[in-house]
Amino acid sequence: xxxxxxxxxxxxxxxxxxxxxxxxxxxxxxxxxxxxxxxxxxxxxxxxxxxxxxxxxxxxxxxxxxxxxxxxxxxxxxxxxxxxxxxxxxxxxxxxxxxxxxxxxxxxxxxxxxxxxxxxxxxxxxxxxxxxxxxxxx
Amino acid sequence: xxxxxxxxxxxxxxxxxxxxxxxxxxxxxxxxxxxxxxxxxxxxxxxxxxxxxxxxxxxxxxxxxxxxxxxxxxxxxxxxxxxxxxxxxxxxxxxxxxxxxxxxxxxxxxxxxxxxxxxxxxxxxxxxxxxxxxxxxxxxxxxxxxxxxxxxxxxxxxxxxxxxxxxxxxxxxxxxxxxxxxxxxxxxxxxxxxxxxxxxxxxxxxxxxxxxxxxxxxxxxxxxxxxxxxxxxxxxxxxxxxxxxxxxxxxxxxxxxxxxxxxxxxxxxxxxxxxxxxxxxxxxxxxxxxxxxxxxxxxxxxxxxxxxxxxxxxxxxxxxxxxxxxxxxxxxxxxxxxxxxxxxxxxxxxxxxxxxxxxxxxxxxxxxxxxxxxxxxxxxxxxxxxxxxxxxxxxxxxxxxxxxxxxxxxxxxxxxxxxxxxxxxxxxxxxxxxxxxxxxxxxxxxxxxxxxxxxxxxxxxxxxxxxxxxxxxxxxxxxxxxx
Numbered sequence: 288x289x290x291x292x293x294x295x296x297x298x299x300x301x302x303x304x305x306x307x308x309x310x311x312x313x314x315x316x317x318x319x320x321x322x323x324x325x326x327x328x329x330x331x332x333x334x335x336x337x338x339x340x341x342x343x344x345x346x347x348x349x350x351x352x353x354x355x356x357x358x359x360x361x362x363x364x365x366x367x368x369x370x371x372x373x374x375x376x377x378x379x380x381x382x383x384x385x386x387x388x389x390x391x392x393x394x395x396x397x398x399x400x401x402x403x404x405x406x407x408x409x410x411x412x413x414x415x416x417x418x419x420x421x422x423x424x425x
Numbered sequence: 426x427x428x429x430x431x432x433x434x435x436x437x438x439x440x441x442x443x444x445x446x447x448x449x450x451x452x453x454x455x456x457x458x459x460x461x462x463x464x465x466x467x468x469x470x471x472x473x474x475x476x477x478x479x480x481x482x483x484x485x486x487x488x489x490x491x492x493x494x495x496x497x498x499x500x501x502x503x504x505x506x507x508x509x510x511x512x513x514x515x516x517x518x519x520x521x522x523x524x525x526x527x528x529x530x531x532x533x534x535x536x537x538x539x540x541x542x543x544x545x546x547x548x549x550x551x552x553x554x555x556x557x558x559x560x561x562x563x564x565x566x567x568x569x570x571x572x573x574x575x576x577x578x579x580x581x582x583x584x585x586x587x588x589x590x591x592x593x594x595x596x597x598x599x600x601x602x603x604x605x606x607x608x609x610x611x612x613x614x615x616x617x618x619x620x621x622x623x624x625x626x627x628x629x630x631x632x633x634x635x636x637x638x639x640x641x642x643x644x645x646x647x648x649x650x651x652x653x654x655x656x657x658x659x660x661x662x663x664x665x666x667x668x669x670x671x672x673x674x675x676x677x678x679x680x681x682x683x684x685x686x687x688x689x690x691x692x693x694x695x696x697x698x699x700x701x702x703x704x705x706x707x708x709x710x711x712x713x714x715x716x717x718x719x720x721x722x723x724x725x726x727x728x729x730x731x732x733x734x735x736x737x738x739x740x741x742x743x744x745x746x747x748x749x750x751x752x753x754x755x756x757x758x759x760x761x762x763x764x765x766x767x768x769x770x771x772x773x774x775x776x777x778x779x780x781x782x783x784x785x786x787x788x789x790x791x792x793x794x795x796x797x798x799x800x801x802x803x804x805x806x807x808x809x810x811x812x813x814x815x816x817x818x819x820x821x822x823x824x825x826x827x828x829x830x831x832x833x834x835x836x837x838x839x840x841x842x843x844x845x846x847x848x849x850x851x852x853x854x855x856x857x858x859x860x861x862x863x864x865x866x867x868x869x870x871x872x873x874x875x876x877x878x879x880x881x882x883x884x885x886x887x888x889x890x891x892x893x894x895x896x897x898x899x900x901x902x903x904x905x906x907x908x
Contacts, residue, residue, distance in 0.1 A: 301704050303732060307711035345781045372703025373781075396703040397710035400718065 294318040295407070296340040298328040298354065299370070300347050304396075308341055308370070311403045325349030325357075332361045339407065341394075344371030352380075355389055368406045372396035445543040448530070451500055453478045453493060456538060465545065486513055492525075492541075499527040499539045511543075522547045573648065573669035576655060579662060581606040581622040593671055595641030606667065611637035611645060621652050625665055629654045635672065647672040683806065683875055701777045702743050705736035712736070761906050762804060764795040764836060768827060771808045775816070783822030786812070790829035795836050796906040799883045804903075807879040807887075810872040811840050811899050818844025818897065834905050835885075841898040847891040855889060876901075 297308045297319050305321040312319045320335060322328040325348045331337075340358055344351035355367045367390045374381050374393065381393045394402050436459075439446050445462035447455055458473045458481070466473075466481065473481050478493055486492055490511050499506060506527040513521040528540045567574050568588040576585045582605055586598040594609070607618040614636035621632045631653040638646045648669040655664035712729035715721060721729070772786055779786055797804070815825045823843040830837045847855060855873050876899075880887040883903050891897035 301708070303708040303736070304704060306732070307708055307715075310715065311711070347780055348783065372699060372701075372707065396707035398707060400711065400714045 293336045293338050294320050296328060296331060296335070296337040296358075297321045298323075298325070298340065298346065298351075299343040300324060301343070304343070304370075308403065311400050312407065315404050315407055317407060323347075325354045328354060329357060329361075332358055337362055337365055339366045339368070341368050341370050341403075341406075344369055344373045352384055352389060355384075359389075366391045366406075368392045368394060370394045370396060370398065370403075443544075445541075445545075447478075447481075447541040447543075448538055449478055449496055449541055450538045451536070453496060455481055462543070483513070486511065489513075496527060496539050496541065499529050500536050503529045503531060503536045505529060510546075520547065521545060522550045573667075573671070575606065575667045575669070577606050577622075577665045577667065579622070579626055579664055581619065581665065584664065590669075593640070593646065594638060606665075609638055611639060613637070622665060625652055625654050626662060629656075629662055638669075647676060679878060683803070683878070702740050705739040705743075709733045709736035709740075759798050759800055761796050762799045762801045764797050764804070764838070764903070765792055765829065767801060767804055768808055768829070768838070771805050771812065772827075775809065775812055778813075779816055779825075782816050782819070784816045784819055784825055785823075786825045786827065788827045788829075790827075791831050791836075792829065795829060795831060797836060797883065797903045798906045799903070803879045803882065807876050807901065808838075808840075810876050811901070814872060815840055815842035815844065815897075815899075818842050818846070823896075831905060834907075835902050836905055838901045838903075839898055840901075841896060843896045846893040846895050846897055847889070848893050852889065852891060 295312050295317055297305050297312070298321070299305050299308070300323050302323070305323070309319050309321060320331050320337075322331055325346050328340075328342075337358070340355075342351040342354055342358075346354065351369050351371065355369070358365055358367065369381070369384070369390045369392070371393070372395065374395070376393060376395055381390075384390045385393065392406055394406065436457075439457070439459035440461075442459060443461060444459075445465055446457075446459040447462060448457040450456050455473050455476055455478065458468075458470065463470060463473065466483075468481065478496065479487050482492060495506060498504075506525075508524055508526060511523040511525050513523060522545070524544045524546050526542045528542065529536050530538045530540055567585075570587060571589050573590040573593060574585075574587040575583060575590055577583050582603055583601045586596070586601045590601075591597050606622070607615045610618050614634075618634060618636055621634050624632055631651055633649075633651055635647065635649045638648050640646050649672050650667050650669040652665050652667045654662040655666050657663045709732070712732040716726060716729050768788065772788065775786070812825065812827075819825075819842055825843075826839075826841045828837075828839040828841070830839075877887055880901055880903070885901060885903035887899060887901050889897055889899050
């Protein structure tokens with residue numbers, strides 16, 4: 288794994304959610320690592336230079352927004368997309384988090400795959416534009 | 426005995442009488458007057474004897490009662506007039522009421538005169554009117570009461586039945602008098618009510634009972650009764666007074682309260698439920714999108730279909746549990762409920778909410794079958810409320826321990842949290858309706874009062890010990906089902 292192929296981080300305590308997100312990302316030519324808790328996510332972040340992370344808002348051991356803060360401390364500039372069924376798009380907490388730069392975007396569950404792909408497309412330029420043949424790292 | 430002696434004896438007898446006695450001659454002149462008459466009319470004997478009737482009786486009596494003509498008539502016909510009432514109202518004098526009799530006196534077939542007997546019954550009449558007034562007052566109290574008031578003899582046969590009883594049960598007192606009180610109860614309650622009458626007879630203390638009554642329209646009506654012994658002046662039980670209250674309205678309000686509390690609890694759960702239901706929806710949606718957009722392998726198509734199917738099942742289960750919880754409870758239907766299964770089901774409903782709040786719930790103790798007689802939805806609500814409170818008491822997460830024990834025919838469920846606890850002064854108010862420490866809009870203050878009602882409904886109890894800053898333990902005790 289090279290920095291140019293830096294994978295995405297997917298954090299959700301639902302294994303099926305990780306399955307769906309990972310499939311979309313690998314389908315779009317990316318690669319990813321999945322974590323079921325904040326603890327696992329931090330452990331992965333210590334080893335991988337993630338530039339993009341999809342986080343669930345409510346994790347068994349932390350709040351998605353808290354985890355976002357901690358990941359940014361590890362990898363300043365990491366783009367964080369909150370994917371959740373807990374909040375609404377116009378929830379004041381979400382609007383405030385986007386305005387403050389704590390998260391880059393919010394995607395409500397259930398989502399259209401296009402929304403996830405747009406979030407990958409909006410990744411910083413240095414992100415890998417990997418081909419379909421990149422093996423998934425799940 | 427000489428005539429003088431007789432005369433003296435009769436005078437004494439007449440003077441000793443509390444009535445006024447006049448002997449009137451045919452010419453309507455007074456032949457004799459007793460002491461009572463002289464005192465009442467404030468005359469002396471010499472001012473009376475030989476005077477005409479109209480000179481000694483007040484003009485009012487003479488005119489109004491036409492007494493002279495009646496005396497005349499009695500003399501002429503030799504017929505007595507017995508017990509006629511005479512009201513005497515003179516200006517400036519209080520109303521007097523007399524009973525008078527006219528008895529003709531005949532000697533050798535010849536009517537010589539008439540005896541006029543007058544009794545002043547003013548005081549008796551006043552007293553009896555007072556008694557009637559008090560009776561009417563008491564009767565109107567009994568009849569104006571909105572509670573049912575029934576009196577019976579010692580054996581429980583109905584003597585009186587007030588207006589509220591007529592109105593609520595539909596029977597008038599005439600149909601009820603003499604019937605057994607317990608006959609009116611539903612078949613299942615008759616023996617218990619008959620027992621109440623036996624106990625009152627023995628212990629002479631008030632007894633309380635709730636029973637279903639049959640109204641005339643054959644509708645069941647739940648009535649809460651207090652039976653008190655009816656004592657006579659010597660303290661002997663001569664009957665029973667039963668005061669009853671229709672519980673239908675109260676039960677209706679309680680049910681509504683429980684229902685509104687349920688809705689409030691649903692509001693609390695809504696956040697968790699939205700999250701819980703959107704997850705399987707998101708998985709289904711994703712899997713469906715894969716199927717639509719990709720030329721995928723047969724194995725992957727199968728995988729997607731599986732995920733969709735499982736996701737839909739998960740979502741329906743959540744909805745099913747929700748409906749089960751929010752549906753109206755059949756309060757009258759008590760069945761055997763396995764408390765272990767019920768607590769587990771409640772935990773499943775709350776699992777997500779607890780996880781979101783980072784609360785761990787531990788279940789320990791007897792975890793096999795614990796049967797109690799109860800209404801499952803209500804018992805579930807009881808535990809739901811207690812657990813929601815426990816979770817709420819730990820805003821930074823924590824542990825809730827549920828411990829179940831059975832002993833002495835009852836089950837004890839102890840729910841302990843590691844939360845903020847309750848101050849000593851608030852502990853007593855905990856089960857009061859509308860008591861809450863939550864900010865406006867975040868708690869109705871009904872949760873624990875409903876828990877209390879539900880525990881009571883199941884012949885159980887609920888109590889709490891708490892240390893501020895260290896958490897609380899709620900203990901619910903319910904009788905084990907013997908069946």
